[in-house]
Amino acid sequence: MAGGYKxxxxxxxGAVGNMMIKVLEERDFPVETLTLLASERSKGKKLVYKGQEIEVQVLAxxxxxxxxxxxxxAGASVSKKFAPIAAKDSCVVVDNSSAFRMDPETPLVVPEVNPDDVEKHKGIIANPNCSTIQMVVALKPIYDKAGIKRIVVSTYQAVSGTGKRAMEELSAQIRAIINSEEVKNDVYPHQIAFNCLPHIGSFLPNGYTEEEMKMVNETRKILGDPxxxxxxxTVRVPVYYGHSEAINVETKTKITVEEVRSLLENAPGVRVVDDPSNFVYPMPLDAEGQDDTLVGRLREDISIPNG
Incomplete structure (x- = not known):
């Protein structure tokens, strides 16, 4: 390592790649050298890191x-091909795609939830789906205290989750509507501006979508509870950044709202934003650019005993 990592x-x-570079700089991560890799179409592009331009190289x-x-x-197909190659070269891979998440040999890690699983890696560490991460960060302290029998979650996910082209499409559609022009859609099957799309990912034979089943399976793996x-x-909403979720939980043993609030206030990666009488609650605008998962509108479920 010496003065930092290569x-x-x-x-x-890409949108996430850009954010990775930004976070490396903001956190002052110990970097000795930074290599930027992308496809052939990005060859020669230059990105800025700590005030210096770095030329993008073609992934090989x-x-x-x-x-x-x-x-x-860079997507699951790229990860499936190149991550094992990198791992063989004594490089530790942190993969943000779905390629290895459900591989039993690859740990699926959220640092605030199951950090010890990192030690099980064999060269590749999988990063969970974004909507799964924020959910398990908020639920882990409840799970540890009272156990969780059932989770019912609805998500309202920003277009940033699809990538740059989706954000550009949302902007273009908004401009077209304001200017009374034809609205065109390419990234999504329908107009996303001033609209909501009730699915994320392809539909599966069981009626769920790929995104929805990711949340089901990844949650079980991360919590170690099959x-x-x-x-x-999962719903795609016309918001640029910031995923939101409405989560209903049935615990194994009784736990009060006050106990839940206390647990969350002391949980890593969580910030309680919960004063509804003064219109204080989590919103995408407030979550953008923040590390913490914002949690609010805590209340007892009046329909079941342990909800």
Missing amino acids: VAVVGAT EDSFKPIELALFS DIQVTAT
Whole structure:
């Protein structure tokens, strides 16, 4: 390591890749060298890190020879091909795609929830789906205290989750509507501006979507509880940044709202924003750019004993 790690960002020119670079700088992560990798179409582009321009290189099988830590965010197909290659070169891979999340040999880690699972890695550490992460961060202290029997979650996810083209499409549609022009959609099957799409990802034979089943399966793996019941509905909303979720939980033993609030106020990665009488509650605008998961509108479920 010496003065820092030799780090690579794969998918550096994408929305998530850009954010990875930004976070490395903001956190002053110990970086000795930073290599930016992307597809052929991004060759020659330059991105700024700590005031210096770094030229993007084309991702290749020999890109990882000098690299110690590789952050992947270029999609599952790229990860499936190149992450094992990087890991063989003694590089630790943190993969943001779905490629290895359910691989029994690959730990699926949320630092605030199951940090010890990192030690089980064999070169690749999987990063969960974004909507799963914020949910398990908020639910872990409740799970530890009272157990969780069932989770019912509905998500309201920003277009940033789809990527740059989706954000550009939302902007273009808003402009078109304001100017009374034809609204065109390419990224999504329907207009997203001033609209909501009641699915994220493809529909599966069971009627759920890929995104919804990710939340089901990933939650069980992260919490190490294959018996926990999870049902999810994921919705794409016309918001640029900040995913929101409405979560209903049935615990195994009784726990009061006051106990839940106290647990959450002391939980890592959680900020309680809960004063409804003064219109204080979590909103995407307040969550944008924040590390913490904002939690609010805490209340007892009047329909079941342990909700």
